Each structure stands twice: as structure tokens, then as C-alpha cells.
Amino acid sequence: xxxxxxxxxxxxxxxxxxxxxxxxxxxxxxxxxxxxxxxxxxxxxxxxxxxxxxxxxxxxxxxxxxxxxxxxxxxxx
Numbered sequence: 001x002x003x004x005x006x007x008x009x010x011x012x013x014x015x016x017x018x019x020x021x022x023x024x025x026x027x028x029x030x031x032x033x034x035x036x037x038x039x040x041x042x043x044x045x046x047x048x049x050x051x052x053x054x055x056x057x058x059x060x061x062x063x064x065x066x067x068x069x070x071x072x073x074x075x076x077x
Contacts, residue, residue, distance in 0.1 A: 003019060003021055003065045004064050004065050004077070006019060006065075007019035007063075007064050007065040008063065008064055011063065011064075015061060016061045017061070018056075018059045018060075018061060018062075018066060019064075019065045019066065020055075020056060020059060020065065020066040020067075020068060021065060021066070021067045021068075021075075022052050022055065022056070022068060022069070022070070023067075023068070023069040023070065023075060024043075024048045024049075024051075024052060024069075024070050025041075025042075025043045025048055025051075025069060025070045025071075026040050026041070026042045026043065027042065027043050027044070027045050027048045028042045028043065028044055028045070029045065043070065047070075048070050051069075051070030051071060051072070052070050054072060055068045055069070055070065055071070055072035058072050065077075
């Protein structure tokens with residue numbers, strides 16, 4: 001709710017502003033070692049970053065915040 005409220009307040013002065021929460025996926029790193037044995041796919045850091053940048057570039061102005069993953073898919077709020 002904090003991000004959604006911030007987006008609404010910031011967009012009052014700049015309607016074209018995009019506020020986004022990004023989900024990078026499970027990235028192969030020391031932090032994700034405990035999760036690598038699960039069935040979920042893992043990503044190289046560069047792959048995750050490239051996807052997030054592409055997702056950001058594809059966002060269009062809308063009221064409130066965007067919630068997207070590294071594939072550019074909208075996540076349920």
C-alpha cells in the first residue's frame with residue numbers, strides 16, 4: 001500500500017510518472033543458494049537485469065503503481 005499511495009501522490013503533480021515494483025525472479029547468487037534446489041527456474045544476474053530494464057521501458061503511464069516481473073508480466077497486487 002505504501003508504494004501504491006506514493007504513486008498516486010507523486011502522479012498528482014506529474015501524471016506521466018511511472019512508479020514500479022520489480023520482481024527479478026530467482027537470480028543465481030550466494031543469496032539464492034538455498035532456493036536453487038527447487039523446481040523454479042533460475043536466472044543469471046545479467047539476464048534478470050536485462051529483463052527488468054526491458055520491462056521498465058515497456059511501462060505506460062497509468063494511475064497508481066506497476067507491479068511487474070523480469071518478463072514484463074503484470075503481477076497481481
